[in-house]
Amino acid sequence: MKTAIITVGKEVLTGKTVNTNLTTISSKLHEIGIDVNRSFVIDDQKEEYHKILDFIDEDLLFFTGGLGPTVDDITRETVLEYFNVETYVNQDVLKKIKSYFDRMNITMKDTNNKQALMPKEGILLENELGTAPGLYFKVDGKRIILLPGPPIELRPMLDQVIDYLRKEFGTQLFSRGFKLVGTGESYMENKLNGFYQKHPNVNVAPYAGLGEIKYIFTSDNLEDMNRCMDDFYGRFSQYIYGSLEDTLEGVVVALLKEQSKTVSFAESCTGGMIASTIVNVSGSSEVFKESFVTYANQAKIKYLNVTPNVLNEFGAVSNECAYEMVKGLHNQTKAQVCLSVTGIAGPTGGTEEKPVGLVYFGLYLDGEIKTYRRVFNGNREMIRSRAMIYGLNTIRMELLKKNMKTGK
Numbered sequence: 001m002k003t004a005i006i007t008v009g010k011e012v013l014t015g016k017t018v019n020t021n022l023t024t025i026s027s028k029l030h031e032i033g034i035d036v037n038r039s040f041v042i043d044d045q046k047e048e049y050h051k052i053l054d055f056i057d058e059d060l061l062f063f064t065g066g067l068g069p070t071v072d073d074i075t076r077e078t079v080l081e082y083f084n085v086e087t088y089v090n091q092d093v094l095k096k097i098k099s100y101f102d103r104m105n106i107t108m109k110d111t112n113n114k115q116a117l118m119p120k121e122g123i124l125l126e127n128e129l130g131t132a133p134g135l136y137f138k139v140d141g142k143r144i145i146l147l148p149g150p151p152i153e154l155r156p157m158l159d160q161v162i163d164y165l166r167k168e169f170g171t172q173l174f175s176r177g178f179k180l181v182g183t184g185e186s187y188m189e190n191k192l193n194g195f196y197q198k199h200p201n202v203n204v205a206p207y208a209g210l211g212e213i214k215y216i217f218t219s220d221n222l223e224d225m226n227r228c229m230d231d232f233y234g235r236f237s238q239y240i241y242g243s244l245e246d247t248l249e250g251v252v253v254a255l256l257k258e259q260s261k262t263v264s265f266a267e268s269c270t271g272g273m274i275a276s277t278i279v280n281v282s283g284s285s286e287v288f289k290e291s292f293v294t295y296a297n298q299a300k301i302k303y304l305n306v307t308p309n310v311l312n313e314f315g316a317v318s319n320e321c322a323y324e325m326v327k328g329l330h331n332q333t334k335a336q337v338c339l340s341v342t343g344i345a346g347p348t349g350g351t352e353e354k355p356v357g358l359v360y361f362g363l364y365l366d367g368e369i370k371t372y373r374r375v376f377n378g379n380r381e382m383i384r385s386r387a388m389i390y391g392l393n394t395i396r397m398e399l400l401k402k403n404m405k406t407g408k
Helices: 020-031 044-055 073-080 091-103 108-115 153-168 185-191 222-236 249-260 273-279 297-304 309-314 319-333 380-408
Strands: 003-006 039-042 060-064 086-088 117-119 123-125 134-139 140-146 174-181 203-208 212-219 240-243 265-268 288-293 338-345 358-363 366-376
Touching: 003 020, 020 060, 020 153, 020 212, 039 044, 044 073, 073 108, 073 140, 086 358, 091 108, 108 117, 117 134, 123 140, 123 153, 134 153, 174 222, 185 203, 185 222, 185 240, 240 249, 240 297, 249 273, 249 380, 265 273, 265 319, 273 288, 273 380, 288 297, 288 319, 297 309, 297 319, 297 358, 309 319, 319 358, 319 366, 338 380, 358 380, 366 380
Parallel strands: 003 039, 003 060, 060 140, 265 288, 265 338
Antiparallel strands: 086 117, 123 134, 134 140, 174 212, 174 240, 203 212, 338 358, 358 366
16 A cells, blocks of 8 residues: 655744654554655645646555644645535534633634544544544545644544554554664664564564664564574663563663652763653652752752862762762662662863763662663763763663572
8 A cells, every 4th residue: 555644734844843743653554564655755845745746656645734713723624625525523522722811711712613623434533632633534545644743633633543453453463562772773773684584474573763763573473473582682682671662761761660669860861861751651650759850069968968178189070979979878868779870961161081971870789789881972962861861771781680689
């Protein structure tokens, strides 16, 4: 089946927004054996929709963006009008949109009414995180899917689409995967020499992200796929932290719960990112009680009892400072697991001795303190994100060692 993805929005054309939806949709479709042939980005002008629909000949079309209530959100009405589809206003959708605004004590505007416009022959895609429902309908031998632009809304709605496509085509492909951290794509590919040839009936696709890699295994033979994944796990278990549905922070919280431990953080260059990421996990309140962002030296002294002599002699970005930060953190919080982070995120502040990207970590676990030194590449945001991931993975690895010692 020939497939195209059309992204709508001036913000994507001007580079103000990264088109992550293309990657999300393409990878999900690949998992069920559908590959994308072409992708396009268009402005939110009616004639642009007509030009692209006149031009493309794909059978499966995804539109993302332009489903909102504003004047320039015209995807729904323009696409339905182009295909001359009979429509109606879905009163249930209208009530749901109104209740969304009622909960926020905001009066719904008349422009929101168009979001309830539906084809008479089509499937409504529920949007639990916004007011813009999606659509899936068939016309002229084509399958048309309309999804909202915000990725946080699109992702769960895409799962609905994948379920429909899987049922409709009777797809027998099996797809699962692993998430890895603490290694790089080039290292992995070198170590996988001969692996692909050993498993010719399984498609193995790596997807490198910031600080982690996903490996997705797809096959029409479940036994072949399981055999391939077992082989992969045997080679790289030290880097695998979970399946595709897992998150690193979720795995860390689960390990803390399993071992009945609490955790606290003292962050400098990451500025609270690690604590914020942990709080993303539902139920994290069972293990996470408090945290400190000690960006300035005075804050390190005031809240963590870092000695001025250490700061004067070794500096804030040092092994000694990370040690005293995590020691002081434990004294303050009494958490069984404590992590400190201090580094130079850049782009300024680096020297030959202490370059941009240098980060020190301190880890307190069951009465023992360890320190770690790493130098991360990238811009300020990337360095901070990589430091966050490294810190969480360090906790994960040390907790796993505890499990091994206790035989769990």
